[in-house]
Amino acid sequence: MADEKLSFGINDSQLEYANSVLQECIDNCTECSRMCLQLIPYCLDMGGEHASSEHIGTLQVCSIMCEACAKLMTLESEFHHDLCRLCAQICITCAIDCERLADDNPLMIDCAEICRKAAESCERMSAH
Amino acid sequence: MADEKLSFGINDSQLEYANSVLQECIDNCTECSRMCLQLIPYCLDMGGEHASSEHIGTLQVCSIMCEACAKLMTLESEFHHDLCRLCAQICITCAIDCERLADDNPLMIDCAEICRKAAESCERMSAH
Amino acid sequence: MADEKLSFGINDSQLEYANSVLQECIDNCTECSRMCLQLIPYCLDMGGEHASSEHIGTLQVCSIMCEACAKLMTLESEFHHDLCRLCAQICITCAIDCERLADDNPLMIDCAEICRKAAESCERMSAH
């Protein structure tokens, strides 16, 4: 089924590559969604700017959007391109916010990196 | 379809009543899920214990569970009874936590009331 | 808090109006998300084209997107404009698909109308 939907005008190895890019993006968005959710109680315990409504809100929105994006890709919706484009922007915003507050904290740095990886995947998928 | 699934051994007015109880519980869970989500940035801006990982976590969990519970009822899953029972406990926990921190704040009191309403609906549904 | 975020350069009655438009859009998206989810088992029981992966997929995607959109608005994320724009397109697509298959079926017509209402709200919010 996946094959059929993606196969117009491309050969088998191109198709396999397209599918692997899709699966990787689903993985990256899923990981990003979980990481942002996991960071929320951690940031609340840190307090200060980490516990601000702005930072926590950014983590929540990134988690919600990555989850929705992973679902649309799993369902192979034609709308995943546009959602991936928007999701990439949100992931970048979240990465920048985590980097701003990271101060060598390994979990914050981890989260920023996972956000950037998801953003790159999403940008690539938005063009597919 | 809903009719068929719920109709064994009960008459039309009983069926209508059962459906209205179901719809009301879906409404109450949906409202509770949204209210808890909406309260998170508000509590973060209040700071102190309102912004603690315990209180915010309770709001998040209540929101997630009410959402899942509303979906299982919408799909008329046989498992909604057990999930409603658990959801009622979570809503009560969230209501108590909001009341503890309310201190006459109308939004906190609102949230506690909505949680209690969802809990009552869920308890009733768990027996259906 | 909501007041503060939305208040730059607008007066109280404009603010009240903006908030009511936001709340209405959250309501409409929430209703649309639930209606699409509820229609899935109904369409599966009808069989034929109603039970095709295309139609069911459209209902699933509309439900997922309306849910994500309602959450971003509830959290007052700056990204809700762009997500509302995309959500409007998805709701219209779903409305057209329901109308195509409706054939005087009241539930299908209901769903199409709820999708169109959500689409209109989302279009309005995308400009705010």
Add this chain to the structure above:
Amino acid sequence: MADEKLSFGINDSQLEYANSVLQECIDNCTECSRMCLQLIPYCLDMGGEHASSEHIGTLQVCSIMCEACAKLMTLESEFHHDLCRLCAQICITCAIDCERLADDNPLMIDCAEICRKAAESCERMSAH
């Protein structure tokens, strides 16, 4: 933070083990949620009993519950034990349904195995 929450009366290696069991269960529930969602369009394209409202509904409910369960574990909610117990039942139900319809189809067999793996993890977590 995770350490603190789980550390009462247990030593470091026990704690490490508890955390690895938790992470594995989150992974298994996340994989199960995605697999069930992915199988829906595939089963719809197969038609017949695979496309029945009962089977599709079971896949939907399993996907929703595994998702909620993974989130509660990620947030380290005290309620994850009870939700894991219920989630295990739902995953088993879904596994049995997939096996019943599998007929050597590798994707159906895959899904059943992933459901059973998630069920085992959830059962273990429900006792922790």
